[in-house]
Amino acid sequence: MVEGFCSTFMKNRNLSSNTLVGPLPDEFQKLPNLTTILLDSTGLGAEIPGSLQELPNLVSVHLSNNSFQGNVSFAAATGLTQLYLSRNKFSGPIDLTTNVKIEKVVLDDNEFTGPLPDLSILPMLKVLSVARNHFVGLPPNLTQPPSNLTSLDIQSNSIVGPYPDPINATALQVLSLNGNTFTGQFPRSQAPPSLKTCHIDHVPTASCPPAKVQADLGSLANKCQLVCGKTGGSRDLNRAHEGQTDPNIDPHTVPQSTSSASTTGAVKFTIALIFHMLLLIRFIF
Numbered sequence: 001m002v003e004g005f006c007s008t009f010m011k012n013r014n015l016s017s018n019t020l021v022g023p024l025p026d027e028f029q030k031l032p033n034l035t036t037i038l039l040d041s042t043g044l045g046a047e048i049p050g051s052l053q054e055l056p057n058l059v060s061v062h063l064s065n066n067s068f069q070g071n072v073s074f075a076a077a078t079g080l081t082q083l084y085l086s087r088n089k090f091s092g093p094i095d096l097t098t099n100v101k102i103e104k105v106v107l108d109d110n111e112f113t114g115p116l117p118d119l120s121i122l123p124m125l126k127v128l129s130v131a132r133n134h135f136v137g138l139p140p141n142l143t144q145p146p147s148n149l150t151s152l153d154i155q156s157n158s159i160v161g162p163y164p165d166p167i168n169a170t171a172l173q174v175l176s177l178n179g180n181t182f183t184g185q186f187p188r189s190q191a192p193p194s195l196k197t198c199h200i201d202h203v204p205t206a207s208c209p210p211a212k213v214q215a216d217l218g219s220l221a222n223k224c225q226l227v228c229g230k231t232g233g234s235r236d237l238n239r240a241h242e243g244q245t246d247p248n249i250d251p252h253t254v255p256q257s258t259s260s261a262s263t264t265g266a267v268k269f270t271i272a273l274i275f276h277m278l279l280l281i282r283f284i285f
Contacts, residue, residue, distance in 0.1 A: 093113060115138075130157065174197040
């Protein structure tokens with residue numbers, strides 16, 4: 001069953017985990033009140049239509065695990081709080097300068113390039129996960145990230161330069177820096193007090209902090225269990241509590257149990273037909 005809305009007061013649409021045929025129609029200007037779009041794991045491709053990117057009232061966008069491509073920006077959605085675009089083929093830079101209310105940005109496994117977003121203009125940001133892209137520079141002001149930031153995952157990009165030092169994020173629980181080319185000395189600073197999960201590469205002996213720093217239980221080197229004197233490889237320390245929800249995972253891509261009988265096999269829909277049917281329902285009611 002496909003659930004849409006039947007009036008301008010019913011603003012959400014969820015078509016996740018259905019198999020949809022064809023690109024999204026460029027007719028979203030007919031849905032100006034749309035706040036949430038859930039299209040995870042549908043098999044859709046092509047570029048995101050401009051009419052969708054220009055919707056002003058979007059709050060939550062879930063487009064993970066598809067074949068979307070090209071540049072993408074939701075600059076018109078100044079109230080956007082969640083942006084899940086992982087496992088697609090998006091490319092080019094990502095601009096979040098107008099999305100000042102954003103809380104979760106998950107862009108893993110795409111082809112984004114350019115510098116990472118400036119975190120100083122995103123005061124409400126809690127999760128930034130951009131693993132396995134082609135970003136080339138650290139975010140400006142990374143040493144003073146948003147106070148609510150709990151997860152920072154920039155692993156496996158094309159970042160070259162010194163380690164961020166210090167990282168003054170008191171709420172930070174997840175830090176993933178591995179798979180980049182950091183140079184110079186590993187930070188001697190203290191680790192964020194809430195840090196539970198740390199992913200870092202092995203560090204050459206010349207870049208390691210003194211043994212006294214490594215022995216300091218509160219230091220970043222100690223909390224990340226820094227491995228010195230080796231090249232290649234990485235240290236993966238996971239101290240997350242058992243059963244804790246991973247903040248980087250889009251909850252709409254995780255299968256949910258249900259008491260009702262589930263259908264077998266994927267139901268194939270033509271996306272353009274669904275779109276027009278929902279519009280018709282809207283005007284009938």
